[in-house]
Amino acid sequence: MANNTPQAVRGTQDIFGADAEAFAFVVETFERVRKLYRFRRAEMPVFEKTEVFSRPLGETTDVVSKEMYSFEDRGGESLTLRPEFTAGIARAYLTNGWQQHAPLKLATHGPLFRYERPQKGRYRQFHQINAEILGAGEPQADVELLAMADQLLKELGIDDGVTLQLNTLGDPESREAWRAALVEYFSGHKDALSEDSQERLVKNPLRILDSKDRGDMAIVAGAPAIDDFLTDEARDFFAAVTSGLDAAGVQYERNPRLVRGFDYYRHTAFEFVTDRLGAQGTVLGGGRYDGLIETLGGPHTPSVGWAAGIERLAMLVGEKGESRVEIAIAAESRDREADAASAVAMFRRMGISTELFASGSPRKRYDKARKAEPGVLVSMDVRDGKDVQNWLVTLPEIDRQEEAFQAFLARWDIPDDNSL
């Protein structure tokens, strides 16, 4: 049957029914909250010149060479399907002169692409909601962004079991000093480290801190903490962020081992995590990326942002049923199909959601309509050569029930003993 049908590409998904409703609920809630915080909408292209994404990443070979969906267009130019929002936003900020709007609060959402092996909560085409504040160097920006994320999760009803983990990576001096201390420390324990972490020691030493290897975790417990390497300025910045969160009533947990892999990150780093999503515990993550825009040839532009996977949020949101049909109309006789269609059109024009049941065996249409669990079930039939209709209200009653009933009565008779 399906042996001649092309299959969907690995890691892509078709979302439908309850899952699609949960997905839409996440997006709608995000849109509402983003307006509350006065973030402006922006839409960026789904693909960019490859360097938009590769330049900020520097020489992180794995990510650039293995994780990006890159291809050449007909002109021989290397293009890449966006693996994240931030770089594209930064590019748009520069090429459109959005500096004039700084500090600029932007929100967007849509599909992203990463060439990964799919697993729970990870897809090759996935979707994120995203919020950024560009051109804002004050800790207050971090606080506002986090407060927004916090409120979003609450309004999604998933704050229970999700905790905000917060850390600072300091300014470049702090970060470099910490990094050097970590390399020294881990080098001293090199033989005890897992194979993976021995590689990380060379490629990305900070990442040893979130190793999943039990042996590594024991060593990590004794590793130097960032706090001992913060400059006064970096310490003050972080203190301003935490006191701002306290003032805003945002709960958080300090995680001194939370890190970011790329050099453009500065100061605040955060993740909202849960243990309910298998290996993918991060529900929403972000941080301050003061160094990013310079890598794209722009002026120093301190900025903060976060992103969250819509699929992951949707999994936590739980079942979201499709909305109830307000009116279902069953044409129980073929001779009443035109009437039923006309009634359906009338209700829909009134702004009432209506479904028509006029296909298949006429005898079974009533049962089908009944199974749709409508607020009002209208039957249209022919008995003893006469047109007959019935109006059945189920509980809870729909809004504007009486109005709909009167509109129907104006065109079709309903005997007293059959009405309501």
Added chain:
RNA sequence: GCGAUCGUAGCUCAGUUGGUUAGAGCGCCGGUUUGUGGUACCGGAGGUCGGGGGUUCAAGACCCCUCGAUCGCCCCA
């Protein structure tokens, strides 16, 4: 890129230590009850058992390869 588990009708699954024309429930389609009715009855469509090769008198069941799915590792912007 690596590993584990899995792959039978649209969906959820059953198919004994390999043995004759591959099943059920739900759904779908048609019909019956001349019916105010969601739950009853009858019938029907739909599967080359993911694909290819092999072992065997015989394979949905065993072996190999391949494709796909799920979960995990690596990576995580």
